Amino acid sequence: MIPIEQYGTFETAWCPGCGNFFINKALKKALSTLDLPPHKVLICSGIGQAAKSPHYLRCNCFNGLHGRSLPPAQGAALANTEVTVFAESGDGCSYGEGGNHFLAAMRRNVTMTYLVHDNQVYGLTKGQASPTTAQGQATKFQPWGTPSMPFNPISVAVTMDVPFVARAYAAEVDHLADIIVQAARHPGFALVDIFQPCVSFNKVNTYAWYKERCYKLGQDHDPTDWRQAMIKAQEFGDRVPIGVIYKGSRQPYEQRMVSSVRRPLATSKPDMTALDDILEGYT
Amino acid sequence: MPDTCVNIVVGGEAGQGLVTVGDFLAKALVRAGYEIVVTQDYLSRIRGGHNTYAIRVSHEAVHGPRESIDLLVALDAQTVPMHTGDLSGRAMVLADEAIDRMGHTGLSIPFKTLCPKPMFENIAALGVLAQVLCLDRKWFEDLIAETFHKKGDEIVSANLKVFSDALTWAGSQQAGFSCMPAPGRTEKRLFMHGNDAIALGALAAGANFCSYYPMTPSSSVASTLIEHAQRMGMLVEQAEDEIAAINMALGASYAGARVVVPTSGGGFALMVEGISLAGMTETPVVVVLAQRPGPATGLPTRTEQGDLNLVLYAGHGDFPRAIFAPGTPEQCFEMTYRAMDQSEKWQSPVFVLTDQYLADSYRAVTPFDLSALPPVSAPALATDDPAGYERYAVTENGVSPRLVPGFGEHLVVLDSDEHTPDGHITEDLGVRVRMVDKRMRKGLGLKEDVLPPTFTGDDAPEMLLACWGSTYGPAVEAAQIMRTQGKKTAVLHFGQVYPLNPDQFLPLLASAGRTVMVEGNYSCQLAALIRQETGYVFGATVTRYDGLPVTAGYILKRLEEAN
Numbered sequence: 016m017i018p019i020e021q022y023g024t025f026e027t028a029w030c031p032g033c034g035n036f037f038i039n040k041a042l043k044k045a046l047s048t049l050d051l052p053p054h055k056v057l058i059c060s061g062i063g064q065a066a067k068s069p070h071y072l073r074c075n076c077f078n079g080l081h082g083r084s085l086p087p088a089q090g091a092a093l094a095n096t097e098v099t100v101f102a103e104s105g106d107g108c109s110y111g112e113g114g115n116h117f118l119a120a121m122r123r124n125v126t127m128t129y130l131v132h133d134n135q136v137y138g139l140t141k142g143q144a145s146p147t148t149a150q151g152q153a154t155k156f157q158p159w160g161t162p163s164m165p166f167n168p169i170s171v172a173v174t175m176d177v178p179f180v181a182r183a184y185a186a187e188v189d190h191l192a193d194i195i196v197q198a199a200r201h202p203g204f205a206l207v208d209i210f211q212p213c214v215s216f217n218k219v220n221t222y223a224w225y226k227e228r229c230y231k232l233g234q235d236h237d238p239t240d241w242r243q244a245m246i247k248a249q250e251f252g253d254r255v256p257i258g259v260i261y262k263g264s265r266q267p268y269e270q271r272m273v274s275s276v277r278r279p280l281a282t283s284k285p286d287m288t289a290l291d292d293i294l295e296g297y298t
Numbered sequence: 299m300p301d302t303c304v305n306i307v308v309g310g311e312a313g314q315g316l317v318t319v320g321d322f323l324a325k326a327l328v329r330a331g332y333e334i335v336v337t338q339d340y341l342s343r344i345r346g347g348h349n350t351y352a353i354r355v356s357h358e359a360v361h362g363p364r365e366s367i368d369l370l371v372a373l374d375a376q377t378v379p380m381h382t383g384d385l386s387g388r389a390m391v392l393a394d395e396a397i398d399r400m401g402h403t404g405l406s407i408p409f410k411t412l413c414p415k416p417m418f419e420n421i422a423a424l425g426v427l428a429q430v431l432c433l434d435r436k437w438f439e440d441l442i443a444e445t446f447h448k449k450g451d452e453i454v455s456a457n458l459k460v461f462s463d464a465l466t467w468a469g470s471q472q473a474g475f476s477c478m479p480a481p482g483r484t485e486k487r488l489f490m491h492g493n494d495a496i497a498l499g500a501l502a503a504g505a506n507f508c509s510y511y512p513m514t515p516s517s518s519v520a521s522t523l524i525e526h527a528q529r530m531g532m533l534v535e536q537a538e539d540e541i542a543a544i545n546m547a548l549g550a551s552y553a554g555a556r557v558v559v560p561t562s563g564g565g566f567a568l569m570v571e572g573i574s575l576a577g578m579t580e581t582p583v584v585v586v587l588a589q590r591p592g593p594a595t596g597l598p599t600r601t602e603q604g605d606l607n608l609v610l611y612a613g614h615g616d617f618p619r620a621i622f623a624p625g626t627p628e629q630c631f632e633m634t635y636r637a638m639d640q641s642e643k644w645q646s647p648v649f650v651l652t653d654q655y656l657a658d659s660y661r662a663v664t665p666f667d668l669s670a671l672p673p674v675s676a677p678a679l680a681t682d683d684p685a686g687y688e689r690y691a692v693t694e695n696g697v698s699p700r701l702v703p704g705f706g707e708h709l710v711v712l713d714s715d716e717h718t719p720d721g722h723i724t725e726d727l728g729v730r731v732r733m734v735d736k737r738m739r740k741g742l743g744l745k746e747d748v749l750p751p752t753f754t755g756d757d758a759p760e761m762l763l764a765c766w767g768s769t770y771g772p773a774v775e776a777a778q779i780m781r782t783q784g785k786k787t788a789v790l791h792f793g794q795v796y797p798l799n800p801d802q803f804l805p806l807l808a809s810a811g812r813t814v815m816v817e818g819n820y821s822c823q824l825a826a827l828i829r830q831e832t833g834y835v836f837g838a839t840v841t842r843y844d845g846l847p848v849t850a851g852y853i854l855k856r857l858e859e860a861n
Contacts, residue, residue: 052707054684054703054704054706054707057553057704059549062714067723070722070723075704075709075711076710076711076713076721077548077552077579078713078714078715078723079545079549079579079714080571080714083545083572083575085542086541086543086549087545087548087549087550087552089546089549090507090546090547090548090549090551090552090553090555091549091703092553093550094507094549094551094554094555095554095555095702095703095704097704097705098703098704115539115542116541116542118538119538272533273531273532273534275527275528275529276506276531276533279553279702280506280554280555280556281553281555281677281702282554282679283506284504285505285506286530287502289529289530290526290668293501293526294488294666294668297489297490298487298489298665
């Protein structure tokens with residue numbers, strides 16, 4: 016185990032009481048359990064308050080563009096086998112702007128872990144509806160209620176047979192840390208959708224709201240049973256399950272790659288003899 | 299040039315196999331030692347329409363395409379009436395006997411008698427062409443054997459028989475097309491188009507990661523890389539969109555891969571935020587942009603040089619970049635190789651700007667000497683002082699030490715926000731200024747490294763034709779023609795269009811009587827850039843934006859009209 020202190024302590028730009036603090040704590044705990052020293056961790060993030068997370072943790076960090084945490088994460092994971100790759104961002108970044116990348120990442124199935132801080136609101140831009148805001152929920156920008164139905168990342172991921180699909184709640188730090196550990200150890204793409212209270216802009220989905228509804232999945236839930244997972248993925252109302260919803264066994268992308276790719280790519284030099292031979296083919 | 303050239307045009311519907319005929323013939327000509335320029339004109343459809351594959355061939359150097367046709371191979375009835383106006387005085391039309399040659403000299407080929415099945419018609423056409431052009435049959439027979447050997451000996455011999463029968467038949471017709479002079483050269487040359495050369499240049503420079511979204515006319519860069527991926531250990535991924543393609547490449551580059559991203563103008567438009575990210579995070583990336591006419595979807599399969607401004611200004615805010623514009627497949631190879639090095643050396647996005655004409659244009663290429671290539675810059679894997687490592691350490695030339703994550707205890711922190719030397723988000727405006735200055739200092743280095751434009755022709759010319767990218771060949775040919783008319787002429791070709799170093803070209807421009815910028819776009823984008831950077835105004839411009847490549851004939855006609 017790596018001592019948690021190694022991941023550092025940082026001054027943050029988050030509001031007091033923000034759910035992000037719990038996620039940061041859980042992630043450090045998980046990395047420590049995974050025995051990953053900071054230089055073996057690579058986190059890609061998008062834009063938003065959640066996307067600042069890797070700055071508040073000692074690690075390799077690629078804090079890119081809004082909605083674009085997944086493409087660089089997959090590029091980095093494919094290029095470099097020396098690091099364990101995570102992508103981390105908010106629900107707007109992940110399921111709104113980055114929606115197409117999410118769809119493709121589920122299909123591609125590169126081994127990496129996707130941590131989505133899901134607070135059902137846009138925080139950094141001051142309270143607009145996000146892709147996971149409940150239909151009809153009023154915001155300052157949707158005063159007559161959010162017209163669209165919320166996106167359900169869990170059921171979409173289960174439908175796509177994503178190898179590891181989990182839902183967590185930020186305030187349950189130990190539970191979340193354990194899920195992150197399992198996600199990082201599972202081959203293929205892992206989605207962890209994390210409920211994260213936004214104390215500034217989401218007056219509906221508060222700590223109390225989650226506390227009242229979230230319950231931990233018990234031994235009776237078999238995450239390898241796809242049908243059972245679909246039922247749990249759809250459960251969202253007075254009761255919301257948290258825990259590992261689904262575990263599949265789809266072959267990760269890396270196992271379907273051109274076999275001659277010598278990773279890490281940083282140490283791979285071009286075979287000029289082979290290239291000379293290839294050029295002969297153009298005569 | 300006069301009659302030492304033969305301009306062969308194969309016309310027909312998409313899906314009829316005109317590319318097969320064209321590729322076979324072009325490759326045989328190169329093997330036989332001839333010089334060629336191939337121009338492929340096709341429509342944005344899978345079947346039908348009217349496409350052409352033009353091969354201009356000569357025993358001596360040939361620089362660009364030509365309009366007038368000496369040998370027209372009509373695979374469909376539409377071809378003859380469509381090109382009647384372009385036929386030269388000595389032109390011959392080769393067509394199936396069912397096709398009306400409209401009174402033109404030529405041969406009506408009895409394909410039905412010569413071929414056991416319609417699928418052999420392409421080979422029969424090649425037999426006729428070999429005879430008419432007086433080419434040694436062995437060039438074709440070798441190619442037929444190589445191409446079909448995987449399908450078995452029976453298929454090979456069936457094709458060889460059709461080829462031979464067609465050749466014999468054409469011989470019996472006494473077609474009377476004048477034979478081309480035999481080429482003097484015997485050394486081996488490569489047969490490839492601009493996009494092949496770009497892909498091979500990237501591979502030579504160690505490119506091992508390519509993410510792309512397919513778009514004409516850039517796709518063949520990716521397909522050539524894919525063809526060699528297994529042997530070269532390259533990872534090629536078709537991304538979900540262009541935004542993903544560029545961001546994935548940046549992630550891979552950050553993690554230690556050497557990346558190349560092929561696209562076209564419309565796809566590049568989507569990549570612009572990623573270019574800005576490359577500028578801010580100082581992540582090396584080479585983007586190959588094969589231009590086609592815009593705006594928007596424009597003419598998807600035609601050519602233009604209209605995206606210089608897009609590439610020049612892509613991304614918001616200030617950051618350095620370099621833009622190469624090769625004029626020949628040799629330059630495509632060399633400049634892509636150089637682009638890979640410059641991108642890494644200056645940790646900046648670098649562009650290779652080509653166009654449909656050059657991308658699809660096959661040529662006889664002098665083999666590349668891989669052993670003579672200079673080393674390519676590369677990031678370090680680790681440092682002796684991991685705790686003190688700063689990705690964006692402020693340095694004199696602006697280049698900070700780039701390390702690869704995961705190979706030592708150092709941490710590599712990148713941010714799209716303004717950042718401190720150690721890579722973390724900052725809103726300290728003093729740091730902001732130091733970081734902008736640091737990044738822009740790399741631009742000075744890129745400028746010192748800039749390739750000078752090539753000047754060919756007469757010193758102190760009466761007429762200087764300036765150009766960039768694929769317009770090089772046509773400009774050289776136009777200059778040669780003017781020279782035969784007694785006019786001192788020169789060509790100034792910009793193979794790198796940004797940054798510009800005025801010392802390299804202003805004296806040359808000043809030495810010329812009249813200067814004309816030739817560009818394949820409406821607004822003369824390079825001329826405008828030169829004016830903006832140096833105040834220099836060209837005496838005249840020749841522009842083309844009808845989707846077809848600039849030719850010597852086009853340049854001369856426009857100059858005549860301007861007089």
